[in-house]
Amino acid sequence: MEQEEVGLALGLSLGSGPYQLKEQPSPSSHSGTLLEPSSLSLGLPAKDSPAAPVRIAAVKRELRMEEDDEATDRALYSVASSALVVAPDDDEGCNSRKKLRLTKEQSALLEDRFKEHSTLNPKQKAALAKQLNLRPRQVEVWFQNRRARTKLKQTEVDCELLKRCCETLTEENRRLHRELQQLHALNHPHTAAFFMPAATLSICPSCERLTGVPAAAATTNGADRPKPSGPGRATHLFNPFTNSAAC
DNA sequence: ATAGCTCAGCTATTTACTTCA
């Protein structure tokens, strides 16, 4: 395949695909988003780098080129390196994996908007895309990924909280067992309290007192639980999901 | 009521790119 043919293939393929080729020098006149220098020339690595053959093969696959000869590769390099690759303005034919790195300014503005609203309506999306000189789809994807990151972080926080809660409960359980054994050993009159159903007993983590919920109340939701009936009474409730006592 | 369609959002995954040892 000669250089002209490669150029035609690139032009045809990229012209209708997600990236368009423009002859240099015309960076100021392009209609799309200029990719960063590392993304120029179809992202081809240095001609003699080990990654070059792999990248060339990928580009040929992308362009559905059948030719497998050195001349085609050379031509591909020659044409691609003499052109600027620009991202398109519309959403048509986005089937390339070429990735645009957002600038600090773009990221900052997106973050600001995300703080205001974690989702965008089509109008907001279009306006933001225009402001950032990105495609609406890119803004949409950014918000999607940002929501996913937020959720992941929250999940990690929740997980850590549950882990600590579990450790606290395990420790309290051990302590209760020890306390029970001591009471049995001493035949303490309050031992009777420990024959309540196990599920109705817990320890208030803030004051470390044994708390007892009447069996009837323990089987219902919190709405009709008895209120504390005075200072020092053992009605402290512990919510394992907030790791805080309701006393 | 329900089947079919569209659309937005989510999740999982891929992959280009960066950073760092």
Next chain:
DNA sequence: ATTGAAGTAAATAGCTGAGCT
């Protein structure tokens, strides 16, 4: 200076549920 592993984030594919006809 180079390289490879690990991390990050943009992009993709596929699924789901809501809303509409």
